[in-house]
Amino acid sequence: MYKFVAFAVLAVILAPAVSATFWRNCLGVRGPDHIETPLCDAERCFAVRGQPFIANVTLSSPDVHQELLVENIAFIFGIPVQLPVEPPHDNGCNQLYVNGVFHGCPTLPDVPHIWMINQDIPGFLPAFQNTVVRYTLTDRGTLVGCVEITATLV
Numbered sequence: 001m002y003k004f005v006a007f008a009v010l011a012v013i014l015a016p017a018v019s020a021t022f023w024r025n026c027l028g029v030r031g032p033d034h035i036e037t038p039l040c041d042a043e044r045c046f047a048v049r050g051q052p053f054i055a056n057v058t059l060s061s062p063d064v065h066q067e068l069l070v071e072n073i074a075f076i077f078g079i080p081v082q083l084p085v086e087p088p089h090d091n092g093c094n095q096l097y098v099n100g101v102f103h104g105c106p107t108l109p110d111v112p113h114i115w116m117i118n119q120d121i122p123g124f125l126p127a128f129q130n131t132v133v134r135y136t137l138t139d140r141g142t143l144v145g146c147v148e149i150t151a152t153l154v
């Protein structure tokens, strides 16, 4: 009986953690703590070219970063296609907030930073459906962050 109750309680506690999120970490690279965006449901994201892509991405790291250069690759039918990211959106430092105040880089160790993404999606990008899109952050040549989402772009 106790065992059953304990299991039931555990199942309730774990349920949110095991429910699907639209984003996944990349193997061996730090991922975000959390992503908040109205463009995604539990499984995938839906965005429209010419309209803004908005997301609040919570990042924390024991390391201090000087730059967070953004690369964005869509695997269209499995073929990697680099999606250009225009300045100032090509460096996550330019939209990095701590406690609601712009902070930028260098980052603070072990402190949650919010990367507030708000950029128009260029009309010249290719449209795609249910495609894996990988975002990476690079600091002085070292890959320091990565996340993958499943997205449809129309």
Ligand SMILES: *[C@@H]1O[C@H](CO)[C@@H](O)[C@H](O)[C@H]1NC(C)=O
Binding pocket: 036, 037, 038, 054, 055, 056, 116
């Ligand atoms: C991101 O956070 C800011 C500040 O809290 C808020 O105004 C904005 O609506 C959030 N955006 C998203 C996409 O959650």
